[in-house]
Each structure stands twice: as structure tokens, then as C-alpha cells.
Amino acid sequence: MIKPGSYFILGNHACALGAIYAGCRFFAAYPITPQSEIAEEMARLLPKVGGVFIQMEDEISSICATIGASLAGLKAMTATSGPGFSLMQEGIGYAIATETPCVIIDVQRVGPSTGSIFGQQGDVMQARWGTHGGIYEIIALSPSSVQELFDLTIQAFNLSEEYRVPVIMLSDASVGHLRETLIVPEADKIRLVNRRVATCNPEEYKPFEAPMDKSPPMAILGSGYRVYYTGHLHTEEGHPILSLVRYHLADKVWRRLSAKIRSNIDKIVMLETKYLEDAEVIVISYGMSARAALKAVMDAREMGIKAGMLRLVTIWPFHDSLIRDLCASAKSIIVAEVNNGQILYEVKRAVDGDQKVIPLLKLVDTHTPDEILLKIKEVA
Amino acid sequence: MEHPLRSLIKVENLPHEFCPGCAIGQVYHWVARAVDELGIDMSKVVLVSGIGCCARGVRFVRCDALTTLHGRAIAFATGIKLANPKLTVIVVTGDGDGSGIGGNHLIHAARRNIELTVVLLNNGVYASTGGQLAPTTPYGAYTSTTPFGNIEDPFDLCRLLEAAGAVYVARWTTYHVRPAIESIKKGIKKNGFSFIEIIGQCPTYLGRYILKLSEPVECIDWFKNKSVRKELAESMSEEELSDKIIVGEFVDKEKIGLVERYRRLTEESVRSDV
Numbered sequence: 001m002i003k004p005g006s007y008f009i010l011g012n013h014a015c016a017l018g019a020i021y022a023g024c025r026f027f028a029a030y031p032i033t034p035q036s037e038i039a040e041e042m043a044r045l046l047p048k049v050g051g052v053f054i055q056m057e058d059e060i061s062s063i064c065a066t067i068g069a070s071l072a073g074l075k076a077m078t079a080t081s082g083p084g085f086s087l088m089q090e091g092i093g094y095a096i097a098t099e100t101p102c103v104i105i106d107v108q109r110v111g112p113s114t115g116s117i118f119g120q121q122g123d124v125m126q127a128r129w130g131t132h133g134g135i136y137e138i139i140a141l142s143p144s145s146v147q148e149l150f151d152l153t154i155q156a157f158n159l160s161e162e163y164r165v166p167v168i169m170l171s172d173a174s175v176g177h178l179r180e181t182l183i184v185p186e187a188d189k190i191r192l193v194n195r196r197v198a199t200c201n202p203e204e205y206k207p208f209e210a211p212m213d214k215s216p217p218m219a220i221l222g223s224g225y226r227v228y229y230t231g232h233l234h235t236e237e238g239h240p241i242l243s244l245v246r247y248h249l250a251d252k253v254w255r256r257l258s259a260k261i262r263s264n265i266d267k268i269v270m271l272e273t274k275y276l277e278d279a280e281v282i283v284i285s286y287g288m289s290a291r292a293a294l295k296a297v298m299d300a301r302e303m304g305i306k307a308g309m310l311r312l313v314t315i316w317p318f319h320d321s322l323i324r325d326l327c328a329s330a331k332s333i334i335v336a337e338v339n340n341g342q343i344l345y346e347v348k349r350a351v352d353g354d355q356k357v358i359p360l361l362k363l364v365d366t367h368t369p370d371e372i373l374l375k376i377k378e379v380a
Numbered sequence: 381m382e383h384p385l386r387s388l389i390k391v392e393n394l395p396h397e398f399c400p401g402c403a404i405g406q407v408y409h410w411v412a413r414a415v416d417e418l419g420i421d422m423s424k425v426v427l428v429s430g431i432g433c434c435a436r437g438v439r440f441v442r443c444d445a446l447t448t449l450h451g452r453a454i455a456f457a458t459g460i461k462l463a464n465p466k467l468t469v470i471v472v473t474g475d476g477d478g479s480g481i482g483g484n485h486l487i488h489a490a491r492r493n494i495e496l497t498v499v500l501l502n503n504g505v506y507a508s509t510g511g512q513l514a515p516t517t518p519y520g521a522y523t524s525t526t527p528f529g530n531i532e533d534p535f536d537l538c539r540l541l542e543a544a545g546a547v548y549v550a551r552w553t554t555y556h557v558r559p560a561i562e563s564i565k566k567g568i569k570k571n572g573f574s575f576i577e578i579i580g581q582c583p584t585y586l587g588r589y590i591l592k593l594s595e596p597v598e599c600i601d602w603f604k605n606k607s608v609r610k611e612l613a614e615s616m617s618e619e620e621l622s623d624k625i626i627v628g629e630f631v632d633k634e635k636i637g638l639v640e641r642y643r644r645l646t647e648e649s650v651r652s653d654v
Contacts, residue, residue, distance in 0.1 A: 003566070025463075026459065026462065026463055028458075028459060034588035047645055047646040047649035047650070048649050048650055050646065052462045052463065052642065054458070054462060056455065056458075056488075057484055058484065058490040060452065060455065061454075061455035061458070061484075061485050061488075062455075064448065064449065064452045064456045064458075064459065065455050065456065065458045066459060067456060067459065068428075068446075068455070068456035068457060068458065068459025068460040068463065069459035069460065069462060069463035071446070071456075071459075071460065072426075072459065072460045072463035072464040073463060073464060073468065074463045075461070076459070081423075083594030090449055090451060091452070094448065094449055165473075219444075221426050221444045221460060221464065221467060222423065222424050222426065222444060222464055222466065222467045223423075224423045224444055225444070226390075226422070226443055226444055226445075226446075227425060227444055227445075227448045228438070228439045228444075228445045228446075229445070229447070230439070230446070230447040231447070231448070231449065232447065239393070239439075240439070240447070242397060269458065324582075359396075378595065
């Protein structure tokens with residue numbers, strides 16, 4: 001295992017290390033560029049810490065094995081890229097419905113279809129709405145650096161265990177394939193969260209009963225609770241609802257899948273802000289583009305333009321009211337993202353028509369600071 | 381008098397939604413009986429199923445159970461077994477679930493010889509969606525999606541699994557009660573991937589539309605009359621066997637399983653400096 005200290009390291013390797021530090025002891029994946037270095041590093045590290053690595057036959061089985069391992073008590077993760085992420089969507093839905101903690105790293109790449117292996121931020125909406133059914137919330141994080149691939153992977157596990165929800169890391173090729181400095185802290189300086197497990201009498205245990213703002217304690221397979229898990233609409237006892245007449249029994253359970261995330265949004269959402277207090281032009285960005293945005297904003301300030309930056313570290317849940325408040329002083333908001341406009345519409349919805357929201361969309365790779373600066377000067 | 385297996389059944393989950401005369405009850409009965417006769421603690425057993433009629437039965441057995449995604453039971457079971465090798469993990473699946481949508485996972489689980497037992501109920505049809513063509517539907521059969529007769533050949537699942545590397549492969553019908561239970565027991569005891577195919581009646585679709593039989597018991601009679609023991613079949617011509625169900629144990633060998641191989645790898649990796 002890597003010792004605390006400073007390392008010059010590949011982003012994808014930092015992600016794997018973060019997972020190990022977070023307590024991840026099961027990893028299943030299928031090779032796909034630009035994700036593969038995560039799997040390669042996990043294959044090397046996991047046996048040394050008593051964990052399990054398995055290369056599955058496809059992405060579908062990878063997410064399924066990951067969920068199975070989590071239900072059996074291990075912190076579990078899978079990693080993929082866009083096309084594989086699409087294949088995982090049904091499994092992600094199952095993890096949401098059964099409240100199974102797991103972490104999915106999506107090193108995004110150009111699409112639609114197999115596209116190419118260049119980076120993109122194209123799976124933002126897929127992460128939010130990719131699985132079928134309209135009543136759920138997930139958590140998605142967006143790293144901007146190698147250090148964050150380490151830190152946020154740990155955070156992803158913590159959030160996943162706390163809220164018993166799949167947490168998706170929306171990385172992309174340009175961050176995953178970046179080499180830069182990683183500071184690995186002392187292990188005891190890292191805060192870890194473990195799922196609450198059932199401790200009550202098995203006869204009294206209701207696997208899906210919890211207050212609306214919480215996830216229930218979990219019965220690990222083999223721990224004597226003889227629990228039944230299903231992705232079907234189910235009651236607090238876990239019974240599937242097979243008749244519409246009994247639908248009301250699942251209503252609370254299904255509403256809680258959203259409520260447990262939404263009611264904790266202030267605890268979950270992380271944003272990074274620079275020069276927002278008096279900003280007249282705000283650049284909203286995430287991932288690698290946010291680094292270019294910061295440089296552009298600093299350059300604009302030197303030119304006397306009151307520019308500011310808002311970086312989404314947590315992309316989902318989207319904190320509408322906080323983002324509206326932070327952008328209150330701005331006349332225009334530039335949304336810089338590497339896709340055809342996904343967060344753009346979330347921002348428009350959040351600020352509710354009071355300000356001009358200007359897209360700065362690139363389709364592949366990442367923005368340069370100059371591209372963003374040019375836009376700032378244009379709208380200032 | 382109480383049913384001898386009552387303690388193994390979650391009676392509180394009754395009633396079930398299976399059609400009268402369905403083979404699914406038999407299959408779960410046999411799985412529960414096999415576990416019981418082997419003296420395995422039910423709280424250390426996990427039953428994993430996918431989607432379809434057969435998948436619905438797991439919640440009636442008094443152990444941990446999962447109804448997962450269509451075709452993905454083996455993938456979930458792989459994660460469970462690797463995460464906690466002390467658990468006895470049994471997949472109960474149908475022919476559509478296990479060999480149609482889930483065919484890829486089935487052959488790869490056999491190839492990697494993971495210590496799972498798959499009990500596959502083959503009724504030759506997709507039943508829960510209304511009797512459509514399955515990968516196991518006989519040639520020429522009329523189903524709701526083969527209104528002019530099936531033009532495809534069915535899988536011989538036991539031969540497929542034998543080729544893929546399973547260490548135990550057996551096939552029985554719902555007529556062969558005791559041999560089927562013994563095979564399930566043998567499969568569970570194997571330190572590798574075991575596959576037990578049960579040819580069973582779906583009175584609603586297989587019986588009525590494919591075999592043109594009116595009663596479930598006639599299906600079982602039909603299985604009885606069409607079954608030929610593997611040993612006997614070896615002396616019969618291909619023509620004689622064309623409409624027969626060959627039953628028996630096809631593979632029974634020893635090969636180190638994936639969990640054990642991984643355990644050894646873990647020990648070695650700690651010593652090595654990769």
C-alpha cells in the first residue's frame with residue numbers, strides 16, 4: 001500500500017487509491033478506455049488488502065456483482081466509461097430501489113454511441129435520469145484534479161454508505177489521464193462513514209422502514225435477518241406490490257428514495273466559489289473546464305472585469321436555491337461545459353429567468369482559459 | 381399434521397401467484413429439501429433469482445433472498461459469493477432468464493468455475509410474459525410469437541454448460557423427484573460451478589399450446605414417457621433420440637473453484653511486490 005506523502009500520479013490511479021483508502025474491498029469491471037487504469041490498479045491493490053477484484057464479462061454483470069457484494073457486506077465499486085455506463089443503468093436502478101450503497105466511476109467519453117475515447121462531460125443527464133422510472137435521486141460528484149479523484153472517491157463512498165444510494169463519480173478522460181501531485185494523508189486523518197447495520201430482533205426488522213430523511217439500517221446477507229430484496233415496488237417489509245390496489249403501501253418507501261437525498265441537500269452539496277461577492281459575470285463550470293474557468297476569471301479580474309467562478313463539485317442533487325443566491329449579484333451567467341448543454345438548463349431553471357444564462361459549449365476535450373476569457377469579455 | 385418443510389417456508393408471504401399445477405413449487409421444494417437434508421443453516425443460504433415466473437419463488441423460502449434483474453441473477457450471485465465465500469449461494473432461474481437474456485453470465489460463470497449452484501427450471505417458454513418463444517422452445521412449436529411454428533433449434537443447456545466448464549451438470553424432469561433432489565444436493569456440495577436443469581411443466585403455456593395437453597399431470601406423464609436415461613441413450617441412434625429428453629448426470633468432476641483460486645492468489649500477492 002502507498003504510504004502517506006506526496007506523489008506524482010495518474011488521475012485514474014489516484015481514484016483507485018482513494019477507493020482503497022475509503023475501505024472499498026470489492027471491485028468488478030469490464031475494460032474500457034479511458035477507464036482501464038482504474039481497473040488495472042484495483043487488480044494490483046485489492047488482493048494485498050484482502051479485497052476482491054474480478055473482471056466480469058461485461059458492464060451489466062459488473063454493476064450486478066458490485067451490488068451483490070455490497071449486499072453481502074463489502075464496500076463495493078465499479079468503473080466504466082460512457083458506453084459501459086449506459087449498460088449499467090438498469091443495475092443502478094436496482095441499487096436505488098434496494099438502497100444498496102455502491103460507487104460507480106464514469107470516466108466520460110464522447111458519444112452518442114461508442115463515439116471515441118476523447119473526454120467529454122456528456123453523461124451528466126445520464127447520471128441523473130439514465131435508469132428507468134421517474135421517482136429517484138442519486139448523488140454525482142465531479143472531480144477537477146488528481147487530488148480530487150482521491151478525495152472525492154472517499155467522499156463518494158461516505159455519501160453512498162450514509163444515504164444507501166449509488167454515488168456516481170463523473171470523471172472524464174482529461175482528469176483521469178492527467179498526471180499531477182497527489183498528497184496522501186495519514187490514514188487516521190481520513191473520515192470514513194460505514195453503513196448502519198440492523199441490530200434489532202429479526203422478527204421486528206422492516207428492511208425499508210425509516211424516517212423520510214434517512215436510509216434504514218441494512219441487513220447484510222447471511223446475518224440472520226433472512227431479508228428479501230427486490231427491485232419491484234415494495235412495502236416497508238420488503239414485500240413486492242403485485243396489485244395496484246396495494247400501491248399505497250409502497251408509496252412512502254418510493255417517495256423516501258428522493259426525500260432522503262433532498263432533505264439532506266445542504267449536507268451533500270459541495271460547491272467551490274471564487275470572487276462571487278461582487279461578480280457581474282459568473283462562470284459556472286465543473287470538472288476540468290472549471291480549472292480553465294478559474295484562470296479566465298482571474299485574467300478578467302486583472303483587466304478590471306468583475307468576474308466570478310462557481311464550480312459544481314457535487315452535480316447531483318442540484319442545489320437550486322443555493323445557486324440562485326450565489327448568482328444573485330450577476331448580470332450574466334456563462335455555463336461552460338463539454339457537451340451540448342446539460343447543466344445549462346439546470347442553471348436556467350435555478351435562476352428562474354432573472355438573469356441571462358449564456359452557453360459556452362464545447363463538444364470534445366475541455367475548454368482553454370482563453371476560450372472562456374473571450375466569452376467573459378464579450379458579455380461583460 | 382404440519383408439513384415437514386413448513387419451517388423452511390415463509391408462510392407469512394403466502395398466497396403465491398403461481399398457476400395451479402406449475403412446476404415452480406416443486407423446484408423450490410426440492411431446493412429447500414436439499415439444503416435441509418445437507419444440514420446447512422438456512423440463515424447462511426442466499427437464493428438469487430432474476431425475473432420471470434420462476435424468479436418469484438425465492439421470497440417463499442426462509443433464507444436471505446434476492447429477486448434481481450432479468451437475466452442477471454448469476455452476476456449478482458457472483459458478487460455475493462466472492463464477497464462472503466461462507467454463504468451457500470444458489471441461483472434459481474427459468475430458461476428464458478437463465479439461458480436467453482442471461483446466457484452470457486451462465487457460460488462465463490461455468491468457465492470461471494465460481495462456487496455457485498444454478499437450478500434452472502426449463503419449461504420451454506417465456507411464461508410470465510405470455511408464452512413467447514424461448515431459447516429452449518422445441519423446433520416447430522407454436523407459441524404466441526411463433527404463430528407459424530418455431531423455425532429455430534433449441535439449446536441443449538447441459539451440453540452447453542459441459543462445454544463451458546461446469547464441474548457438475550445434470551438434467552431431470554419433474555417426474556424424477558428423488559434423483560433431482562440428490563443432484564441439487566450434489567451440486568451444492570461441489571466446490572465449483574454446478575448446473576441442474578429441471579424440465580418442468582408450465583400447464584398454462586407449454587402444456588396447453590405446445591404439448592396440447594389439458595392437465596398438469598399429463599405433462600409429467602409426457603416427461604416420464606419421453607425421458608431416456610443417459611446410460612441407455614448412449615446405445616440409441618440419433619433418430620431414436622430425436623424427440624426424447626435425455627436425463628441423468630452429464631458431468632461430475634473435480635476442479636478448483638474461483639473463490640479458492642482467489643484465496644490463494646491473495647496469499648501470494650501479499651508476499652509478492654507487484
